[in-house]
Amino acid sequence: MFSAIAKSIFGSSNDRYVAKLQRIVDTINGFEPQMEAMSDDELKAQTARFRERHANGESLDDLLPEAFATVREAAKRTLGQRHYDVQMIGGIALHRGEIAEMRTGEGKTLVSTLAAYLNAIPGKGVHVVTVNDYLATRDAEWMGQVHNFLGLTVGVIVPNIPDFQRKEAYQADITYATNNELGFDYLRDNMKMSREQMVQRPFNFAIVDEVDSILIDEARTPLIISGPTxxxxxxxxxxxxxxxxxxxxxxxxxxxxxxxxxxxxxxxxxxxxxxxxxxxxxxxxxxxxxxxxxxxxxxxxxxxxxxxxxxxxxxxxxxxxxxxxxxxxxxxxxxxxxxxxxxxxxxxxxxxxxENQTLASITFQNYFRMYPKLSGMTGTALTEAPEFFDIYGMNVVSIPTNLPVQRIDEDDEFYKNIHDKFAAIAKEIKARQEKGQPVLVGTVSIEKSEMLSEFLQKEGIEHSVLNARFHETEAHIVAQAGRLRAVTVSTNMAGRGTDIQLGGNVDFRIEDELKDMEPGPERDKAIERIKAEVAEEREKVKQAGGLFVLGTERHESRRIDNQLRGRSGRQGDPGMSRFYLSLDDDLLRIFGPDTAFSRLMNKNLEDGEAITHPWISKAIETAQKKVEARNYDIRKQVVEFDNVMNDQRKVIYEQREEVMDADHVSDVVEDFRADTIAGIVTTHCPPGTYPEQWNVEGFKEAVDDVLDLQPPIEDWLNEEEVEQELLIERLSEMADAKMAEKKAQADPERWPLFEKQKMLQTLDYHWKEHLATLDALRQAIFLRSYAQRKPIDEYKQEAFMLFERLLITIREEVTRALMKVRIQQPEPATVPDLPDFITSHFDPLSGDDDTADVDADTGAVMSRLPPRQSPRPEMPEGSGKDEVPAPSSRNAPCPCGSGRKYKHCHGAVA
The missing domain is CATH 3.90.1440.10 (SecA, preprotein cross-linking domain)
Known part of the structure; x- marks a missing residue:
């Protein structure tokens, strides 16, 4: 009671925080006249000045007001868009490593340019993370205009691009990529055999778009790189x-x-x-x-x-x-x-x-927590605020809308079965269409979309059904969902990142209708015609009530429902939303069948009859909260188990990097050999025992198997006062002498590379086997709960023992391989490329795959990529690939002198 009164007088903690940020925005606004007075060259020169000031000790917080004002002016000159004050507040929240919750249509993509520019000033790289390849490419091309104008380089990562192009993109000041590509690149980098092959650089700052989808929904499942078995x-x-x-x-x-x-x-x-x-x-x-x-x-x-x-x-x-x-x-x-x-x-x-075998794996939680600073933006995050803080340490800041929201959210309508519900939906859509009001229908599966489509066809309703096969096509359809009498049926999250504007989207219409028209007076005239048509249609749609969002059932998460609702009522537009429910819906069928509410509705509702009441919405929300809590427990469990593996992963990956960075690993190899010899002696001749109790035969076999030595062990044992230290000393002398002889026979320049490669290959092989063992352990460990033992504690204990054994095995295998190697004069050594692995992102508990999908039309994505910073050298006109002599290996440098491998240059497959 008291807290409610205090909130009404002083505002919520979020309101007070936003009010503090508004003071910084006032300072930013004070720089606007100064920026407007600058020429383009003077505005571009701001970046160099900021970098110099930062190098001289000024913090990014000190530079923020002036830098944000610079980005605002650059956006006005390149995109024709001026950041609103609320967008500036969102930019400050992003810079502070927080989550900016901004309603749909408030311009989150433009907000990201502020924090991305400011944090790119030190030159350590900024990653802007999106949910699919289309959005990554689009945003890099669209927002890249602002950054390029200010002298920053922009890169984009999409599937199926070669490593040299990935490396260039990661070296850019700002890199746009999907969460999957970033994670898989990290795993692939830690499977490569040399530092030069790695594409990523140390993590600095990431802005995660649709942060709830990436860090919550997809975080139930790890990223996995696997190979066939x-x-x-x-x-x-x-x-x-x-x-x-x-x-x-x-x-x-x-x-x-x-x-x-x-x-x-x-x-x-x-x-x-x-x-x-x-x-x-x-x-x-x-x-x-x-x-x-x-x-x-x-x-x-x-x-x-x-x-x-x-x-x-x-x-x-x-x-x-x-x-x-x-x-x-x-x-x-x-x-x-x-x-x-x-x-x-x-x-x-x-x-x-x-089947596939896991070669490398990481969860999104542990991947994104490696960034020293992490921020995000989305339209719906407050419902998951505790989880964001507990796992990622990020606060959620709710940013006010630029204009008041006028959308009307009506109570849910409840029907007895799915047939009655869909029949009522079809009639409602027909009435709205006849009135001229556009309708966006959200379904939860392709099956439900097709079922509803049949009902709409019976009613003679013209409509579009999105099965989301291609992001780009989907974006064009969703962009026109606000046109007069448009009916669009899509999955609840289809069209993310695409704004639905009443009357239609001018830019998309120009792109669709005038793509074949050459620039000139005729095209300019056509553009003006389209703008006039859209403006006229917008007014008609507003009079019809704006966009009507119709949900065919509630999703497990309230966030998904809110995302669908948020499509309507952007930037102060009128709008309406309503959800239609039935007892056949998955949410009620699975999670609410035993409630008094469900039993009452089942008995008292007649066929075709509907009921509407705030209590229904309340009951559904309660069911959703239960599911959200359950899914949070699943994600928390995934994190707990992966944290165990993550500690081990860090050790292995750090050792790999140390090996790759070292000029030679002779010292490490010697330590491995000494530890292995001590382990063999200790195992077969335990301390504190008599020689008569030693396992002599096992000792001889181990020495022969691991060290490839046949010492006179019986003679040693017949000596008086024989002890373990003496055995270790003599074996070490023999092993060192044998290795010195091998090194003398080998090429002194090639031997260090051979040692490094053998160590990395051994480490990778046994790490792969260790992952398979941990997977099996994790699946079986839950049975320990029947013995009143906590599975996670049991898993930690056994995983630690397995990891200790892994390190011992790696030492033994490296020693065995080097002691048994036969010195020859082979072909010149080359660092092998990684094969094409299978990448997947599955749920270890349910088997569901929640991966953001790859754009099936890779060609379309590639054609939209910004030009490479150092393009492949072109051959003289009239020359072909045949005129460049092919080297003996496709991994060898290209004879054209580009510095790239032949297979990535003139040997590339067309």
Whole structure:
């Protein structure tokens, strides 16, 4: 009570904080006349002056007012847009490492230029992170005009560009990229064999666009780089046939936990079926020798009984393509891990691709926490503010809108079943369309979009359905969703980053309608015509009530619903939103079937009848809060487990960097050899024991196997007062002498490189095996809870012991390889390139893949890239690739003298 009164008098803590930031904005505004008076050259020279002042001791906070005023003036001259005061407040929040929550249409993309420019002044690099490749390319091209005008370089990272181009993009002052590409580049860099091959530089500052999507939704799942393993397609097909014979009473399906397990009767049935097919031994499914078959049965159960075609995945071109549960977009190239994708392929009867083995992995939480300063922006973050602070240490600042919001958010309408609901939606849309009001319909899956489309076709309603196949095409359709009588059906998050303007988007219309028209008076005339048409249509749409946002059901997260609502009522425009619900909706069916509310509605609602009441909205919100809390627990659990691996990952990656940076690793190799010898002696001749108790045969075998030595051990043991230290000393002398002899035979310039490569190869191989072991441990560790033990504590303890063993194994393997090497005179050594790995981003708990998808039309993305800073040398006119002699290796330098490898230059595949 008291807090509510205090809030009404003094405002909330957010209001007071924003008021403080407004004082800084007043200072920025004071510089505006000075900036307006500058010529273009004088304005460009500001960057050099700022860098000089920063080098002389001025902090970025000291430079902020003048720098922001400079960016505002540059935006006016290049984009024709002036930052509003509220956008300046958003820019300050970003610079301070906070999350700026700004409503849709408030210009977040323009806000990012402020903090990006200021933090690029030290020259350490700024990363602007987006959710897909189209937005990364668009923003780099669009906002890059401001930065280029002020003398900063801009780079962009999209899939399938060569490493030399990635490196140039990362060296730019400001780099635009997707979260996936940044994470995968980090993992790939830490798998490379030399520092020169690495593309990223040390982290400095990142601005994450749609921060809630990247750091919350996608943070449930780690990024994974994997490579193929042996083919087991016949086993998948055999197990799939058996699982399809199971009846509902043979298994328990829990949609809430996204799990399916065999019942006791189901286990017996599966055992009989597997035994008859000769797939298990001994008739006991859970015997140790049948562990692999159990895994295949569990994955087949998930594929056949839980995952649904056209909801979780689709079959396209004889391939299983995952559908993102948050966006409804297809994710070409992404695969479920741990054999789940192969099980779905067996289910659908398509070609089964080989399983993958994890080679490197990291969660978004641990990746983005490596940035010394991290900030973000989105339209919806307050509902997740505690999580942002707990995990990332970022505060959420709610930025006021430039103009008051006029959108009317109506109470939800509730129907008994989905048929009644969709019929009512179709009638409502028809009435709105006849009135001239544009309608944006949000659905939660492709299946629901197509179902609603059938209802609309029956009513004769002209509409567009977005299945989000290509971001660029999608952006053009969504941009015109505010036109008169437009009806657009899309997944709730489709069109992110694209503004819906009433009457249509002038820029997109010009691009669509005049793309083939040459510049000149005719084109100028056509542009003026389009502008006049849009202005006239905007007024008609406003009179019709603005954009009507219609949600076909509530999402698990309130943020997704708010994002959909936020499409309407931008910049003070009129608008309306309403959600239509039924007892068949997933949210109520899975999370609210036992509530008194659900039972009451089921009994009292007639077919076709609707009910509207604030209590309904309240009940739904309560269900959403439960789901949000559950999903937070899942993400928190992922972080806790990955933190264990992250500590180990840091040690391994730091060791790799030390090896790559060193001129030679002879000292490390000697230490490895000494530790290995001491370990062999200690293992077979334990301290505090008598020689009679030593394992002499095992000692001789280990010395022969690891050190490739056959010393007179029996003679040593027959000596008086033989002890462990003496054995270690003598073995060390023999091993050192043998290594000195090998070095003398080897090329002194090539031997250090060989040692480094052997150490890195050994480290990478065993780290890969260690990751597989940790994955298996994490899946099994939850069984410890039955013994009243905390799984995370057990995992930490066992993972630590496994890591200690990993380090010992690496030392032994490096020693063994170098002691057994045979000195020859091979071909000149080259640092090998990484092969093409499979990248994926899956949920280890549910198997769902939440990766932001790759633009399927890579060519379109590549054509929009800014020019490279150092383009490939061109051959004289009339010459072709054949006129450049091909070297013996495609990895060798190109004979044209460009300094690049032949395969990246004149040997590039067209």
């Amino acid at each position: 042996e083919d087991k397609s016949e086993l998948y097909i055999a197990v799939d046939k058996l699982v399809k014979q199971l009846e509902p009473e043979d298994y328990e399906l829990d949609e809430k936990q996204r799990s399916v397990v065999l019942t006791e009767d189901g286990t017996e049935k599966v055992e009989r079926l597997l035994e008859s097919e000769g797939l298990i031994e001994g008739g006991n499914l859970y015997a140790v020798e049948n562990t692999q078959v159990v895994h295949h049965v569990n994955q087949a159960l998930q594929a056949v009984k839980r995952l649904k075609k056209d909801t979780d995945y689709i079959v396209k071109d004889d391939k299983v393509v995952i559908i993102d549960e948050f966006t409804g977009r297809m994710m070409d190239g992404r695969r479920w891990s741990d054999g789940l994708h192969q099980a779905v392929e067996a289910k659908e009867g398509v070609e089964i691709q080989p």
